[in-house]
Amino acid sequence: MDPLTGDVQTLRDVLQILRQPFWVQPGFWLSTMLSIGGAGVSIAGLVFSVKAFREARRAKRAATEAGRTVKLQTIAIELTEISQRLDKLKMELMFNEARDLLSEISRRLRRVVSPFAEDESFKAAITALREALKAAQDALRSVQPTDPSQEAAVPHAVYYATQEPFALINNCVADLLGLFEKQTMDLGEHDVQQ
């Protein structure tokens, strides 16, 4: 065969192939099907990833809130203990006993409430509590014995001076206790809504 005739024949074959629409070729449909399949798999993967992310975020939030609930319950227990101590104020209270009691409850209360001082739900109650503690310190200072050995000569002086400030502290503690308990309940409802 003439070499030129062979080349022409090859060109004709190529032109014959090019004249056919690409969609009639099985390779096109195979690659299209594979592409669609791949896209579907990708979308499904994305959907599952989003779902997994949401689940993980929800689980993390639930764990955080559960931890917060436990913390709030611990605080509530501590506040209840302090309240019970304040309920048992006796008339024979001496200056040193009142000072020690006030120091202890002041330290414990400040430690417990300080993380929530800027929290809008607790802010007003914590401010009131701090003012009550300050009032109790002032009241205690007003009965500091000039001669400690003669303190017993004026019985009940410390009680009369401090009973009201201590009662005020106790009221503030009760208010805070209620707020902490409410927060714990809110978390539960919130969880249910989620």
Add this chain to the structure above:
Amino acid sequence: MSSSETAELLGYVDQLVRTTRDGLIQWQRPNPTTFSWSTQGPPIGAVVIQRVERRRLPTMPPEDYVLQVLDPQYGTSPRVMLEGEKDRVVFEKLKELYETIASSISRKNLDFFRSILPKPG
């Protein structure tokens, strides 16, 4: 306590005010807001008056006064006790007594201070 008993008590408080003004009672100040006077006896007893802060209601006075009459034979329980919180007349009378005592002690302290100052040549 009946009203007649309260009136009688206020009479005694008034007597304390007068005798304090006359300088016949040596009051002590066991703490910054309490005055006490003990009799040398017999009968042995003590009168204690204390000013306490009150912040319960804005309509109430910011302070109250508590008067106790103590008898050593009764321990720390007061034989007589008077609080100004519930009765305005009692409150005013106790306040008068408290301020009279405070003024009397302050006067004595100032007199003492003056007595130790060098006399002008």
